[in-house]
Amino acid sequence: MPGTQLKIKNMVCPRCIRVVREEMERLGYQVRDVTLGEVLLSDADPDLTKIARMLEGNGFALLADPKDRLVEQIKTEVIDLIRSGRIESLHVKLSDYLAERLDRDYTTLSHLFSTHEGITLERYTILQKIERAKELISYGELSMSEIAYQLGYRTIAHLSSQFRQIVGESPTAYRKSLQSRGEADPRRPLDGVTKR
Known part of the structure; x- marks a missing residue:
């Protein structure tokens, strides 16, 4: 099943996992899994600019x-x-x-x-x-x-x-x-x- 794996900086606790999951879902993405430092989306081509902006607004950063x-x-x-x-x-x-x-x-x-x-x-x-x-x-x-x-x-x-x-x-x-x-x-x- 195609999807997208994103690596995220500054995720250090269960609360970070919850925030990232909620924010990704708020942006309309289907989240398969969230762990410390990583998100797996069902979406094959997410808007990385929008995701990076959301992450930065919450104290995280998208890692490329x-x-x-x-x-x-x-x-x-x-x-x-x-x-x-x-x-x-x-x-x-x-x-x-x-x-x-x-x-x-x-x-x-x-x-x-x-x-x-x-x-x-x-x-x-x-x-x-x-x-x-x-x-x-x-x-x-x-x-x-x-x-x-x-x-x-x-x-x-x-x-x-x-x-x-x-x-x-x-x-x-x-x-x-x-x-x-x-x-x-x-x-x-x-x-x-x-x-x-």
Whole structure:
């Protein structure tokens, strides 16, 4: 059955999937499937200009360049793995996981990512983990040990060290400062973590 597959930048959560699906349907397209970073339409010849405009209006972007699409796939895999809580149960290194999931050599993926984003893939992964740690800390439901485990850290000390390096304070101090200020969590959007 003919159709069109579109790659979309900045889709990072289930809410993004819902928005893209609703907006595509509002434009009159028959949507077969929407996943993080991808839409499959039944329509064989959609108006890409109209779709790009709609996506940009909602904070997304249509990807045409294969390298851009691959970088977005890398980001999507990293974010999905970290947010799913599966990272702690991974029995392979992240590099092997990404190479297998994307069917590419990790050295190629890492080089492309660094060139495209101006940050190493390892650093990007750490930043995503720290943003997730900040989110989990702000909920106040898990201990630091549970957070460290869920994010794939072998020790609380390792999480604390990376957290302090990026945020400027320990996870415990961060939790206390959130509680004492009574303010909203100063997290960054997931698609903006490369801006540090």
